[in-house]
Amino acid sequence: MKGAIVSKKNEYRLRSALFFASWAMLSQAAATELVYYPLNPSFGGSPLNGPVLLNSALATNKHTNPDMGAEEFKEKTPAQLLNESIERNVIGRLSSAASSQIMDANGNFVPGRLETTNFVINVVVSPANPNDLTVTTTDKLTGASTIFHVSNPA
Secondary structure, three states: OHHHHHHHHHHHHHHHHHHHHHHHHHHHHHOOOOOOOOOOHHHOOOHHHHHHHHHHHHHHOOOOOOOOOHHHHOOOOHHHHHHHHHHHHHHHHHHHHHHHHOEOOOOOEOOEEEEOOOEEEEEEEOOOOOOEEEEEEEEOOOOOEEEEEEEOOO
């Protein structure tokens, strides 16, 4: 009787092992290759998905800027818009006048120093390579400076 119980257990184990093996074989045969289809237009998806993704992101965005008050959302009056436009125009003309003093008629930088009320602009040509140019802009009030290296391989 004991041999019959052991043989039944072995038979059950064998049938279970065969069942799982056949199931594993069938599931592998039914498996297919995974194919990635991008949705985001930034990563190769359709450009028509862009507005949908943006609206979804904006709708779920719960972050707010604590520094932003209600005055940033107010519409500007025509007088405020005119003043901002005039300021941009004046700044554009000032930068154009400053750049015309450090550039020749052909658009090449002229080595030298330009000093304005708030800034000092130094244009230096490298002695080792006349095609290398360094433009340094220094703020007189804070002392902060910005350096541009311009190189023209010739």
